[in-house]
Amino acid sequence: MYDFLSGHALYIVLTIVLICWFGIFFYLYTLDRKISRIEKQLGNMS
């Protein structure tokens, strides 16, 4: 893996972009879960 990435610098940048998007996606996913939980709790109340 390390040897492959060392020889193909473009894939290092691709890895970095994927890390950025995975991090942002994970944050949005946790937000979505929190919203679903609150909606469920509010739904149970009414």
Next chain:
Amino acid sequence: MLKIVLGIWLTIVIVVAFAFPIVPQPQQWFEYPVIPGLEEKARILFFHVPMSWTTVVAFFVSMIYGIRYLKTKNLRDDMRSVSSAGLGLMFCVLATVTGSVWAKFNWGSFWNWDPRETSIFILLLIYGAYFALRSALEDEAKRATLAAVYAIIAGVTVPFFIFVMPRIMASLHPEPIVNTEGKVHMNATMLIVFLSSLAGFTALFAWMLQLRIRLARLEQHYYQKEN
């Protein structure tokens, strides 16, 4: 509608960041110049730097809402301040991880205690402590006041750690692109893509902040209904 525009904007930024070739003497409008020592890895500029930039914007917004809270004592400002600090911390982690991956292939090790690495590590600790402080206090008003004061003090340190400290100490960080001389060694295409990426990620932060604030309001509404 704006979300769709933002999605298209960032997609275009990613495509042109990868698709345009890096050549020694750019002749065409779609070519990037070779940055000595970086070559293909120079493309990280379009992603790693906006992560750090968004971190600064988020911590700054957190500080502004901290000041507003102290003026108005409105808990909604505290909610905005903490939401922005949370997003800033996330972008700070992403900037650290992406920089670390890049460092492994350019400097040979994931962590080198370079001035920029050290300063971002200190920022992570400062904002980690901000959330520890918040979780340690039960009383809402007291927590908001202390957190606002902390956010202001922490916000003041951000420009020092991000912009000043790495420039006054010897650093391994690549300087030929955005450097201490104040000259930008990019051609027009590279600069446009770079600035478009900065604008795109700043807009992404604004949208995510809006989502986070809406969620915090919903939570507040739920707890008010419950009590």
